[in-house]
Amino acid sequence: MNAVSAEVHNQPGELTNYNLFSSHPALVEALAREGAASDHEPLVALGARLGSAEMFSLGDAANRNPPQLQAFDRHGARRDEVQFHPAWHELMRRLVAEGLHTGPWAQPRAGAHVARAAAYMLWAEIENGTQCPATMSYGAVAALAQQPADFGEWLRLLLSRDYDPRFIPVTDKRGALMGMGMTERQGGSDVRSNTTRALPAGAPGPGREYRLTGHKWFFSAPMCDAFLVLAQAPGGLSCFLVPRFLPDRSVNRLHLQRLKDKLGNRSNASSEVQFDSAFGLLLAEEGRGVPAILEMGVYTRLDNAIGSAGLMRQCVAQAIHHARGRRAFGRLLSEQPLMRNVLADLALECEAAVALVMRLARAFDAQHDESATLLRRLLTPVAKYWICKRAPGVCAEAMEVLGGNGYIEDGPIARRFRESPLNSIWEGAGNIMCLDVLRALSRAPRTREVLRELLASRPGGDPRYDRCVAALLRDLAELAQLHDPADGELRARELTQRIALCTQAALLLAHGPAASCEAFLSTRLAAGPPAVFGTLPRGTDFEALTRRVLPGISAD
Numbered sequence: 001m002n003a004v005s006a007e008v009h010n011q012p013g014e015l016t017n018y019n020l021f022s023s024h025p026a027l028v029e030a031l032a033r034e035g036a037a038s039d040h041e042p043l044v045a046l047g048a049r050l051g052s053a054e055m056f057s058l059g060d061a062a063n064r065n066p067p068q069l070q071a072f073d074r075h076g077a078r079r080d081e082v083q084f085h086p087a088w089h090e091l092m093r094r095l096v097a098e099g100l101h102t103g104p105w106a107q108p109r110a111g112a113h114v115a116r117a118a119a120y121m122l123w124a125e126i127e128n129g130t131q132c133p134a135t136m137s138y139g140a141v142a143a144l145a146q147q148p149a150d151f152g153e154w155l156r157l158l159l160s161r162d163y164d165p166r167f168i169p170v171t172d173k174r175g176a177l178m179g180m181g182m183t184e185r186q187g188g189s190d191v192r193s194n195t196t197r198a199l200p201a202g203a204p205g206p207g208r209e210y211r212l213t214g215h216k217w218f219f220s221a222p223m224c225d226a227f228l229v230l231a232q233a234p235g236g237l238s239c240f241l242v243p244r245f246l247p248d249r250s251v252n253r254l255h256l257q258r259l260k261d262k263l264g265n266r267s268n269a270s271s272e273v274q275f276d277s278a279f280g281l282l283l284a285e286e287g288r289g290v291p292a293i294l295e296m297g298v299y300t301r302l303d304n305a306i307g308s309a310g311l312m313r314q315c316v317a318q319a320i321h322h323a324r325g326r327r328a329f330g331r332l333l334s335e336q337p338l339m340r341n342v343l344a345d346l347a348l349e350c351e352a353a354v355a356l357v358m359r360l361a362r363a364f365d366a367q368h369d370e371s372a373t374l375l376r377r378l379l380t381p382v383a384k385y386w387i388c389k390r391a392p393g394v395c396a397e398a399m400e401v402l403g404g405n406g407y408i409e410d411g412p413i414a415r416r417f418r419e420s421p422l423n424s425i426w427e428g429a430g431n432i433m434c435l436d437v438l439r440a441l442s443r444a445p446r447t448r449e450v451l452r453e454l455l456a457s458r459p460g461g462d463p464r465y466d467r468c469v470a471a472l473l474r475d476l477a478e479l480a481q482l483h484d485p486a487d488g489e490l491r492a493r494e495l496t497q498r499i500a501l502c503t504q505a506a507l508l509l510a511h512g513p514a515a516s517c518e519a520f521l522s523t524r525l526a527a528g529p530p531a532v533f534g535t536l537p538r539g540t541d542f543e544a545l546t547r548r549v550l551p552g553i554s555a556d
Ligand SMILES: Cc1cc2nc3c(=O)[nH]c(=O)nc-3n(C[C@H](O)[C@H](O)[C@H](O)COP(=O)(O)OP(=O)(O)OC[C@H]3O[C@@H](n4cnc5c(N)ncnc54)[C@H](O)[C@@H]3O)c2cc1C
Pocket: 179, 180, 181, 182, 183, 184, 186, 187, 188, 189, 190, 218, 219, 220, 221, 262, 265, 270, 422, 425, 426, 427, 428, 429, 430, 431, 432
């Protein structure tokens, strides 16, 4: 190689070894605002640990080396094991040690879910495959804790901070993780079409033993210690705890067929599985499977929104960093007027996502408050829908800021872009979330009142905001009067989007900096969200918006 071609200049250095938390003012403020101010220092420490170059490398390595299924041993006997790269195990070890999977259940206290939401958002900036078993375990605790039958030993192991990947009976383990199995070939959203059968092995009822026969078409993190699985029992669709090992220490008849070849999320294994008279314990009454597993689903949906907010932030931070270090046409990209607009617009989307998801997390801290419960019921599908839908566009635009390098797998954005559509699909795709919003509104009419109170809580008024909120509340009231449900369903996306935007606007009006608030009202609320980023009006304080996601920090 000659000396000229080896010379590299005008390439910004890596954005690693920085504090993921304290470099994110929008998140720092949201943490305090939503009731977890006392977690500031622990999050600063976590932000430093997670922002290390080592963590970025572990995330890359785990995704470059996807897991391998070992369905059989060399003699042809079933093994049903998945082998992971050491980077996966190291990430899992750290995630569990930080308590990011089930921390709020292990140490319940005011602000616990908000603090975890902030911490989990930081983790989402680094690696997303590991969040699959962590999220499912977070939700599984909620589902198991509701059960009359005693799952105390499972709960104790789920709350442990020891990651124990050994494929051995759970009674010998220091910690456990759980997954879920709902989706079958013929239907995922419509779980009532499930064909997997469950028959009682003896007397039927909650906590009793059943045998499951059938399949699941998507079955992620199959090396978990147990799964909550839907199957048709004599009394209807029911939920079962299906462990990897039986009480007699033999391996359960849960046969992994193959692993999915996924667009992203490649560090994590997602399998297809066959149940061959597999052992399972009934949760809740027969026929009550959907409500039982939805206790889990509501937490996984919260995590989908948190995860997408984290993904967006990391991609936008990388874009800002690049633009601050790369010159074109005589000045830094970050000084070019049009690029300033693009970066500020991306940052605004991040700030609004953080505000919404952190407000939602607060409703998870007020578990026994009636208004918070209604708000949680409404805003969970709203936030999952809207934030997860915004993520691919944000990640794609951030990628383009890096030019050709953005598209290359060596860089920080390509893998995150491939990851970005997933949160919108699993645990209820976009339309399903919007239909769930309609359900939340119709099942408890007071939900509309709780939303109205939230939207009225911002101090001072803005005529654009007032107009949009009044129109939304009027349309939601009309929705309740519709005779043909199809009329409501047709509008479900539009209404969900407006609830999301009005809530984000309310939060920015009440707590956001004036520049962010003004830009949001003029470009998101009054005119509807722009199709592309970089269309903020003249007079916007672009720098102020951009600094909300990444203040000026050193490039290396
Ligand atoms: C990487 C990955 C991991 C996964 N891991 C798991 C797992 O561990 N466990 C598990 O159980 N599942 C898992 N899933 C499955 C996922 O939850 C389902 O794919 C998802 O719920 C959609 O179900 P489906 O694929 O059957 O699509 P369908 O249900 O056929 O839906 C297809 C489309 O139709 C829309 N739609 C459905 N009904 C309506 C309606 N009434 N009105 C309007 N539109 C409608 C949906 O929004 C969707 O866009 C995983 C999926 C992926 C991609």
